[in-house]
Amino acid sequence: MLSSLLVESSVDLSIKQLLVCIITSVLLGLLVAFIHMYRNVYSKNFVITLAILPILVQLVIMLVNGNLGTGVAVLGAFSLIRFRSVAGGAREITSIFWSMGIGLATGMGYVSYIVLFSLIIAIFLLLLNTIHFGEKQKISEREVKITIPEDLDYPGLFDDLFQQYTYSASLDSVKTTNMGSLYELRYRITLKDNTREKELMDAIRIRNGNLTIVSGKVSTNREEL
Structure with missing residues (x-):
């Protein structure tokens, strides 16, 4: 045959x-x-x-x-x-x-x-x-940019907040802005609950003196393997 x-x-x-x-x-x-x-x-x-x-x-x-x-x-x-x-x-x-x-x-x-x-x-x-075989369960991974004044010691500054609201959080980069008077911290976080993202942002605003916070999708190119 x-x-x-x-x-x-x-x-x-x-x-x-x-x-x-x-x-x-x-x-x-x-x-x-x-x-x-x-x-x-x-x-x-x-x-x-x-x-x-x-x-x-x-x-x-x-x-x-x-x-x-x-x-x-x-x-x-x-x-x-x-x-x-x-x-x-x-x-x-x-x-x-x-x-x-x-x-x-x-x-x-x-x-x-x-x-x-x-x-x-x-x-x-x-x-x-x-049947969507092999698809990962949707996880709320976010990229958060936090601006802080130069007099704040940023290592460990938000650790307790991340422990409360996220599964994981890592500091990807640090750079100075506004002629060196400010720092911009870039974190990659995985939220425990999407609905509590605003609570996290409000808590961070208290720590950073109500300076700019940007939360968005992770900016990286991913291949489905």
């Missing part, structure tokens, strides 16, 4: 067999593109690439089938393309490998094999994304 369509010599490849492989690559490429778009941020060019990649890989595999020298040359060409491309996220890499796997299988004639496995992978990915 899962044997190759191309059991005969590649020279005797019939038009019917070729069309079956091409149509399979096109349809499965579209499947990969649709699965990648499901609950994901994507660009038009990337999903078009996912759709067309299987048939391109199939073409290459059919051309180099049985030719060691040509296969090594194609491997070198793929490595050059790899280093000229921008690194993507985990989901992008998964989709690219899936598309290339489809092209490899159809290029070798294993149509039934790749159709079966693509359907299993598609259902599995849809299920994992639908």
Whole structure:
């Protein structure tokens, strides 16, 4: 059932067999593109690439089938393309490998094999994304910038407040402002309760003489792995 369509010599490849492989690559490429778009941020060019990649890989595999020298040359060409491309996220890499796997299988004639496995992978990915598998529980992580006068000794100044209102708090940076008359402390905190954020801000205002306090999202780039 899962044997190759191309059991005969590649020279005797019939038009019917070729069309079956091409149509399979096109349809499965579209499947990969649709699965990648499901609950994901994507660009038009990337999903078009996912759709067309299987048939391109199939073409290459059919051309180099049985030719060691040509296969090594194609491997070198793929490595050059790899280093000229921008690194993507985990989901992008998964989709690219899936598309290339489809092209490899159809290029070798294993149509039934790749159709079966693509359907299993598609259902599995849809299920994992639908049930939000692997998502972290929402934690109120905040970046807080506190301005204090220069005469305050900032080490440990807000430790008791952070112990009361947060699970964790770390001082990321300290810098002087206003010609050195003020300090700006930048903390990364994890709140115990979102509804008590104002209480924490009010308590800090008492300590810092009602100077500026800024509380916002953590400004960092994160990759979903």
